[in-house]
Amino acid sequence: MSDPVLDIRDLHVALPAWSDRRHAVKGVSLQVNPREILCIVGESGSGKSIMGKSIMGLLPAPHVHADRGQILFEGRDLLTLGADQMRAIRGGRIAMIFQEPMTALNPLMPVGRQIDEVLEVHTELDGSARTARVRALIEDVHLPDPDRMMRSYPHQLSGGQRQRIVIAMALALEPALIIADEPTTALDVTTQAQILHLIKELQRKHGTSVLFITHDFGVVAEIADRVAVMRQGEVVEEGPADDVLVRPQHAYTQALVAAVPGLNPRGRPAEVAPPLLEIRNLVRTYRASGGLFSRGGREVKAVQSVSLSIPKGSSLALVGESGSGKTTMAKCVIGLERPDSGDILLDGQPMTGISRAQMRAFRRDVQMVFQDPFASLNPRQKVGEIIAMGPVIWGTPRPQAMAEARELLHLVGLQPEAADRYPHEFSGGQRQRIGIARALAVKPKLVVADEPVSALDVSVQKQVLELLDDLRRQFGLSMLFITHDLRVAATVCEEIAILQRGVIVEQGSTAEIFANPQHAYTRSLLDAVPGRDWISGLPAAE
Amino acid sequence: MKSFNARFYGNPRVYLGLIWLAAVVIVAVFAGVFAPRDPFAIVGQPFLPPGSEGFLLGTDSLGRNVMAGLIHGARTTLMIAVLSTVAAVAFGTVLGALAGYYGGIVDDILMRLTEFFQTIPWFLFAIVLVAILSPSAMNLVIAIAVVSWPPIARVVRAEVMAVKAREFVQAAVVAGQRDMGILFGQILPNTLSPLIVTGSLMVATAILIESALSFLGLGAPGQMSWGFMIGAGRSFLRDAWWLVTVPGVVILLTVLAINLIGEGLNDALNPRLADL
DSSP: OOOOSEEEEEEEEEOOTTSSSSEEEEEEEEEEOTTOEEEEEEOTTSSHHHHHHHHHTOSOTTTSEEEEEEEEETTEEGGGOOHHHHHHHHHHTEEEEOSOHHHHSOTTSOHHHHHHHHHHHHOOOOHHHHHHHHHHHHHHTTOSOHHHHHHOOGGGSOHHHHHHHHHHHHHTTOOSEEEEESTTTTSOHHHHHHHHHHHHHHHHHHTOEEEEEESOHHHHHHHOSEEEEEETTEEEEEEEHHHHHHSOOSHHHHHHHHHSOOSOOOOOOSSOOOEEEEEEEEEEEEEEOOOSSSOSOEEEEEEEEEEEEEETTOEEEEEOOTTSSHHHHHHHHHTSSOOSEEEEEETTEEOSSOOHHHHHTTTTTEEEEOSOTTTSSOTTSOHHHHHHHHHHHTTOOHHHHHHHHHHHHHHTTSOGGGGGSOGGGSOHHHHHHHHHHHHHHTOOSEEEEESTTTTSOHHHHHHHHHHHHHHHHHHTOEEEEEESOHHHHHHHOSEEEEEETTEEEEEEEHHHHHHSOOSHHHHHHHHHSTTHHHHHHSOOOO | OOOHHHHHHTOHHHHHHHHHHHHHHHHHHTHHHHOOSOTTSBOSOTTOOTTBTTBTTOBOTTSBBHHHHHHHHHHHHHHHHHHHHHHHHHHHHHHHHHHHHHOHHHHHHHHHHHHHHHHSOHHHHHHHHHHHHOSOHHHHHHHHHHHHHHHHHHHHHHHHHHHHTSHHHHHHHHHTOOHHHIIIIIIGGGGHHHHHHHHHHHHHHHHHHHHHHHHTTOSOTTSOOHHHHHHHHGGGTTTOTHHHHHHHHHHHHHHHHHHHHHHHHHHHHSOOGGGO
């Protein structure tokens, strides 16, 4: 084997004095070999992104800086290079693909011109040669109609198309190394699958090395040649992808792999209960007002005639990609939005077409668990007050409500003393537990959970899902579970409804849909699950 | 992240501001102790320069003690500035909060009203108000508050609109909390930091307005104030420079101190990434 393209030796990255730990990266040594994809996988706070940034010289100096070690690239130590030398390497020899393609592109410049600019700065090519090269690059990343694409502005492209442009820019100068920092995290599952495929194809074609940073073991299974698992700034395990994924050695890696939600659908309960929630022909259209001087605005049909029902004590997953209308559905059920037409019935009582005051009576019965554990708790209220708020509003005496809040905290796996602390003292997973306790405090019949685990690390995700499942059984709750992730849906819900552009394309028991998907879109969603083959090969949990 | 205290008290400019302001406040509160006699009383020869026997800062054209004037003036000026700011902040907050929370037609009406007040040149407006209402301490407070509340209303409205979109507010709606409970219990506590900064800086502006009105002879009659002292001394500028200079410097230092504290609060409450 030839020399490694990138050789990181004993790298330490120091954090500012007032942060909770001294080093973000502690003594990491890694090599990226030619024509290889090395995946760095870790949870939040593992130091994986800081490492990517230190290679590119993008650390927020002077507070965060590498204080020990070497990063050798093509025989030079990147940590000792000056700003000008570093700039030449950044554009030409090492390229970067970011998580959010919209912010990586200049919104005021056609994308073709943006690729052209890279060539103009770094090469001697003349205008027509550059144009030909730009077209070739756009064809390389499989974008349709290259001539039109070159003249398009970033906002005219979809997220996946923008990420393809960013990849074309990264490839423009034939770099030796590409650093990809969570390049597919902001994309839908089906788009993610295409982009992963593209990165792999181009990497083979151009013989580039790739350092791929991700938190998702499914993505690792799709793309990696070798894997390095990071925890708290240290590499705990490193090796060929097949070994690490199938026979993980370190206890932490084993725990992470075990936490990946499997594709084992859960069974349907034997007896069929009467429906608790019924939705009939729900329609919700958003109208952008045209302003004072223009007539009529744009219409977006978020939900078009959706019907579904959830039996008592059962849970239904509403699965869809971004823009499918799943969050609009949730808001209609919870009463934060008014549907344009259609009926929502809870226990046979209509929740639609009633006044605000009448709506208030339903607030006790339907509760919500929110997506963002950081935005969903008031930073200026103590945890106990947050949980007790609902019961107090509904007439429970304050001391009793606080006592119940402590019990609930215990139930969701936190110390009862947590009631006297403020939300910022808790981690994301703990905050989501508090959010669940709040939802249960008023003893609702139905809980709507809007992507409750998508902001959490995979190991925490598993714990929260198990907690939700336990509590649901314990309290006999029904649940409407909104998610973009079929894997998560399969773990917690007996039934699944697949939503595409405001229409339910397929609905049925989880087991049936997984075994025999009827609609083409369902099949493409299932195929797009990252690391599908690997996950199916894992021993089933439980 | 450093704590609020470390960022606020670790700032040397904040220290300077706090020291001067604390001195002024103590003098204002205990004015009767520091200068027991009526500041309007004639106590010596006119035009005694600073440093004269018994008169640290000299006397004015009628033989009144300039030091006593400053001490009692601090009381009047600070009281009017603080009261008018409190009134402006209270009114502006309620208006801005309602506009931001309800949006739509309520927002349109309240914001057009705010703009109406903002389009009138504020100092002329204050003069007109005092002239119509007749000069008195109470009417000065009203006039200053009336010209000061629109910026507060705008700040609060913008903050409320931003906080309203956060999920914990939706959670309160879902829990069944009523509108006023959500607005005052959930949203407003989260808009405090810009409000505190704007409010503290507004005290400085209020001092300037009060001094300017008093200079023009529209101040509270029978009450010594810094602006009145400057107004009374301006005709003797060439013969008795200290009559204008001493109260002028005191106004300058006080306004500067409040601005330093306000900026310190701003830096401490809204840390930017650059200062990490």
